[in-house]
Each structure stands twice: as structure tokens, then as C-alpha cells.
Amino acid sequence: MPDSKSLKKSPDIDDRFRMIADTAPILIWMSGIDKQCDFVNKGWLDFTGQTFDSMLGDGWEKCIHPDDLERCFSIFSSHFDKRQPYELEYRLLRHDGEFRWMCDKGVPRYETDGEFSGYIGSCSDIHDAKTLNDVLEEKVQARTAEILRQTQELTRQKEFSDIVFNASIDVIVVYGKELEFLAVNQAAKKMYGFTDSILGKKILEVYPNAENGQGHRDVLRALSGETVHNLVYKSAVADVYFEDFLIPLRKDGEIYAVLVVARDISHRIQSEMELKDLNKKLTSQNLDLQSTNEDLESFNYIASHDLQEPLRKVNMFAGRILEKDGEKLSEQSKDYFDRLTSATSRMQNLIQSLLEYSRMNSDDIRFAKTSLNKLLKEVKSGLEEVISEKHAVIENDDLPSISVVPLQFQQLLHNLVSNALKYAKPDIAPIIRISAETVKIEDRGNREFWKISVSDNGIGFDPVYKHKIFELFQRLHGKMEYEGTGIGLAICRKIAHIHHGFITADSKPGEGSVFNVYIPVKIKL
The missing domain is CATH 3.30.450.20 (PAS domain)
Structure with missing residues (x-):
């Protein structure tokens, strides 16, 4: 740092002033009437680390922060022209490279005769105070903003709470x-x-x-x-x-x-009361149903044993009479015996069909993935004699394996194929075709179903009966024309329902029939 001995003397500044200025604890500067600096004290030089000569004229400008320079000169110049005192703050470059905030106060100076001779000013370091002020101001602003935010948040929360409270x-x-x-x-x-x-x-x-x-x-x-x-x-x-x-x-x-x-919970309590009443009613009805089931079991036993035994004996004794005394009987008597044995056979078939229908219940359901090809092969084996007798042709695609109750579904296929064989056209070989494909059914929520079709070239039927034929004991032909009990298709419908599906029929007289069985691809058990 330059000391007072190294400072060049301005001709207008006496030694006494210079000594006082150099020992002052503040930075002092002076300018002439040309607005150019003509003196800075030792404090200025010590602070900036500059030489006396480098500060003269407009050399002082390089120590002012670039962002503050234009403002400083504008304030200095405007007050200079009006010969008015001024005070401003700017950042001054210290010898260690740090810009420090300074408070600069300048006043006009005059000679003893009143002639204006320039300005004299002093600078004091206010950096710490200003920085603290700025920090405090920032803290105040931040705290004010936080309080405002908290107030807004509390207001929002209250409004939200009120909305929830009242909603x-x-x-x-x-x-x-x-x-x-x-x-x-x-x-x-x-x-x-x-x-x-x-x-x-x-x-x-x-x-x-x-x-x-x-x-x-x-x-x-x-x-x-x-x-x-x-x-x-x-x-x-x-x-x-x-x-x-x-x-x-x-x-x-x-x-x-x-x-x-x-x-x-008034509605719930009312519903519970109604449910209790309903449970009571269902408990009288369950007892009734239990009694009915017991009666049905008794009927099944009687149908299996007691009812069929007399029929077997009638058939047996009728056969013995015909065998022993058949030649002695008149043609009319023989006709009576034929009608008798035919009636007892129909009765036995009816009882057997009723037993099969009554045994189709959901208690014994066991679904398993089963090959329809295998089931159809067993059906054809069971009907081999009829197929051969009628020279029937049974065609089928390579059928899929699907989830079914095997014995029940085999019964369904047996009934449909048997039905097609029974109602074949006279003197025309039956052609029966079985196919399977997946379809989506719109009125069943677009669920995917297996569609198993059994079609034939038989005598067909009037389409007005396409729903009625699935009811118990419904026959479209006389019992003497075609054998049957009117239960086979009812059993098919029941099996389809047990499989959560349904069955339909389409036909025209003389143009054959198509039976379609629909089974869900995914069965909800």
C-alpha cells in the first residue's frame, strides 16, 4: 500500500489539509470544477490498493462496480451542475478483489471569495450494515410471504374442511x-x-x-x-x-x-327385518323342500324297483304265453299281446327316462376338461346297431376338449344323435354332422361360448315348435310312428343349463334339423 510520503501533492492542497485527510478514518476525495478527481486521501488508496496518479481524473471509475457506475455518475453530475449536496450508495472495489457497499456524501466547496471550486466528498464502508439490512429485509419478506402462504393455506383448508363437513x-x-x-x-x-x-x-x-x-x-x-x-x-x-x-x-x-x-341405517335395519321374515319363510319352505326331496327319493326307489318289477313280470309272462300257446291264439289275441308288450316296454322306457331326468342335479357336478371326440366315439359305439341298420353317416370336425361334466355331456350328445337317427326320412340314409366353434353372444354380455352343432337331413319339424320340443313329455309325432318318451330333449336342455349354457333348435318340415348347444368357454363355478 502506498503511504503518505509517496503521495504526490496537489498544488491546491496544503500540507495541513493533506495530513488531516490522510489520518481521517474515512475515504476522502475532491474534484475540480471540471468534474475530474484531483485528490484522494490515504484511506482511499489503502482501501482500493491503487496509486494516487491512477485515481486522478476519471481513473476512479474503474473501482466502481459496473452495475453502479452509470447511476453514480448521473447523480454526481446532476447535483454538481446544481451545486447541491448529494448522498448515494455504490459498490467500491477493495484491494482484495471484493466489492464493498459504500455511502458517498458529496458537497460543493467554495473559495474564500465565494467562487465555486469543485466538490469534496467522503465515503464510509456500510457493507456489513447494508448486508445485514438486506438479510433482515429478505427474512422479513420471506417471513411475510410465509405468513401469507400459511394464512392462504389455512383459509384453503378451512374452505375445504367446510366443503367436506357439509358434503x-x-x-x-x-x-x-x-x-x-x-x-x-x-x-x-x-x-x-x-x-x-x-x-x-x-x-x-x-x-x-x-x-x-x-x-x-x-x-x-x-x-x-x-x-x-x-x-x-x-x-x-x-x-x-x-x-x-x-x-x-x-x-x-x-x-x-x-x-x-x-x-x-334405517333402510338397512328395515332390510334386515325383512330378511329375517324371509329367512323364517325360507326355513318353512326348506322343510317342505326337504320333505319333497324325501318323497322324490322314495319315488325314485319305487320307480327303480316296485314299478318296474310288475312290468318285467307282465313282459315275462306274456312272452311265456306266446311261446307255449302262441299257435292256439287267434290273430286278434296275438295282436293284443303285441300291444301289451309294446305298452309295457314304453312304460319301462318312460320310467327309466324319468329316473335319468330326476337324477340330473347340481349336487353331483364335477367339471373336467374332456375331449368331445372321445365322448362322440363312445356315443357312436353305443348306437352302433342303429347306425348300421339305417346306413347312417356321422361326420364330425376335429372337436375340441372343453370343461364339462363328462357323463352328462355324453348323455346330451347321445340324445341328440339318437334323435337324428330316430327322425330320419324313410328310405334315405341319415347324414348327421357334428361341429364346434367359438362365438360371442351379444345378449349375454358378449361372453365367449362354445357352439356345438348337431345337424341332420331328417324329416324336420315346424319351427313354431322350436321351443316347445324341449319341454317334458312333448312329442310332435304319434307314439306309434316313432318311439320315445318326450323326455330326451328336456334332459338335453337340463344338461345345458347345468353347464351354464343353453340349447336351441332350427328346422323346417322335410329339410332336416339343427340343434345348437352353447357352453361358456370359461364356466364360473
Whole structure:
């Protein structure tokens, strides 16, 4: 740093002033009437680390922060021209490379004769104070912004809480320590006809008859610190069933209020009462059904043994009579015997079909992935004699393996193929085709189904009967024309239903028939 001995002397500055200026604890500068610097003191040089000569004229400008220079010169120049004192703040480059905030005060100076001779000014370091001021101001601004944010957040939360509080379908009431109403939501206002005028009033003031009632006692229990929960609470005021909670509200460990949340469960209670009544009725009906099932089991036993035994004996003795005395009988008697044996056979077939139908129940369902090719092969094997006799042709695609009850589905295929063979055209070989494909059915929620089709070239039937043929004992032809009990297709429909599917039929007289069985690809068990 240059010392006072190295400073060049300005001709207009006497030694006494120079000595005083150099020992001053502030930075001092002077300018002439040309606005150019003609003196800086030792404090200025020590602070900036510059030489005296480098500061003269406009050399001082290089020590001013570039962002402050234009403003400094503008203020200095405007006040200089008006010969007015000024004060400004700017950043001055210290010898260590740090810009420090300075407070610069300048005043005009005059000679003893009153002639203007320039300006003299002093600079003091206010960096620490200004920085602290800025920090404090930033903190104040930040704190103010935070308080504003918190206020806005609290306002938003209150608005949100009010929306939730009033949007709840539950009745919500808050009671104070003196059992006064502190808050009621819209559901409570609607349920009890409250208005805001109720706030501040006490329970017994509004409902004098409620004293020592359950609601009154529950609030007192909650104020004592107990959380109360009633699964079913009958309001004496609104004649409504509630499930309610009474929750103590604490602040700093002290109970100051009770929150009551109550949900109207009147419909549920009414439904439960109706359900109880229905259960009672279903329990008379279950007993009746049990009795019916027992009767049905007895019928099955009787049909399996007692009913069929006499028929077997009739057939047996009729056969023996024909065998022993057949030649002695007249043609009319022989005809009677033929009719007798035919009738007993039909009766046996009917009883057997009824047994099969009654045994089709959901208790014995066991689904398994099964090859339809295998089932069809077994069906054809069982009908081999009829197929050969009628020279029938049975065609089929390579059928898929699907989830079915194997024995039941084999019975379904047997009945459909047997039906096609039975109703073949005279003197025309039956052609029966079985195919399978997946389809989506719109009126069943676009679910995917297996469509198993059995078509034939038989005699067909009038399409007006396409629904009726699946009913029990429905026959479209005389019993003498075609054998049968009228139960086969009813069994097919029942099997389809057990498989969560359905069966349809399409036909025209003389043009054959198509039976379509629809089984869900994914069966919901």
C-alpha cells in the first residue's frame, strides 16, 4: 500500500489539509470544477490498493462496480451542475478483489471569495450494515410471504374442511363442554331442521325431554374421555335408526368438545327385518323342500324297483304265453299281446327316462376338461346297431376338449344323435354332422361360448315348435310312428343349463334339423 510520503501533492492542497485527510478514518476525495478527481486521501488508496496518479481524473471509475457506475455518475453530475449536496450508495472495489457497499456524501466547496471550486466528498464502508439490512429485509419478506402462504393455506383448508363437513352424507354435530352446539353440518340441518341459530344453544335447551336419555348420556360419557360407538341407535327426535360414534376432542391433553358422527341405517335395519321374515319363510319352505326331496327319493326307489318289477313280470309272462300257446291264439289275441308288450316296454322306457331326468342335479357336478371326440366315439359305439341298420353317416370336425361334466355331456350328445337317427326320412340314409366353434353372444354380455352343432337331413319339424320340443313329455309325432318318451330333449336342455349354457333348435318340415348347444368357454363355478 502506498503511504503518505509517496503521495504526490496537489498544488491546491496544503500540507495541513493533506495530513488531516490522510489520518481521517474515512475515504476522502475532491474534484475540480471540471468534474475530474484531483485528490484522494490515504484511506482511499489503502482501501482500493491503487496509486494516487491512477485515481486522478476519471481513473476512479474503474473501482466502481459496473452495475453502479452509470447511476453514480448521473447523480454526481446532476447535483454538481446544481451545486447541491448529494448522498448515494455504490459498490467500491477493495484491494482484495471484493466489492464493498459504500455511502458517498458529496458537497460543493467554495473559495474564500465565494467562487465555486469543485466538490469534496467522503465515503464510509456500510457493507456489513447494508448486508445485514438486506438479510433482515429478505427474512422479513420471506417471513411475510410465509405468513401469507400459511394464512392462504389455512383459509384453503378451512374452505375445504367446510366443503367436506357439509358434503358428508353422515350427520355431524360438535358439542362443547357445556353441551352446547358448536357446529352442525348440512346433513344434520336437513335431518333435524336445524339452522345456524342453534349454534351456542345447549342440548337440553333445544330438547328438554332428552335429559338422561341415551343420547344425553352418550355425550356425557364422551366428555369424560370415552369413545362411544353404537351399532344401532334409535333417535327419539327424528325416529331414525343410526350407527354413531361419539369421539372426545382434545387440545393440549384436555377435552374441549365431542364430535358426533351418525349414519342413517334405517333402510338397512328395515332390510334386515325383512330378511329375517324371509329367512323364517325360507326355513318353512326348506322343510317342505326337504320333505319333497324325501318323497322324490322314495319315488325314485319305487320307480327303480316296485314299478318296474310288475312290468318285467307282465313282459315275462306274456312272452311265456306266446311261446307255449302262441299257435292256439287267434290273430286278434296275438295282436293284443303285441300291444301289451309294446305298452309295457314304453312304460319301462318312460320310467327309466324319468329316473335319468330326476337324477340330473347340481349336487353331483364335477367339471373336467374332456375331449368331445372321445365322448362322440363312445356315443357312436353305443348306437352302433342303429347306425348300421339305417346306413347312417356321422361326420364330425376335429372337436375340441372343453370343461364339462363328462357323463352328462355324453348323455346330451347321445340324445341328440339318437334323435337324428330316430327322425330320419324313410328310405334315405341319415347324414348327421357334428361341429364346434367359438362365438360371442351379444345378449349375454358378449361372453365367449362354445357352439356345438348337431345337424341332420331328417324329416324336420315346424319351427313354431322350436321351443316347445324341449319341454317334458312333448312329442310332435304319434307314439306309434316313432318311439320315445318326450323326455330326451328336456334332459338335453337340463344338461345345458347345468353347464351354464343353453340349447336351441332350427328346422323346417322335410329339410332336416339343427340343434345348437352353447357352453361358456370359461364356466364360473
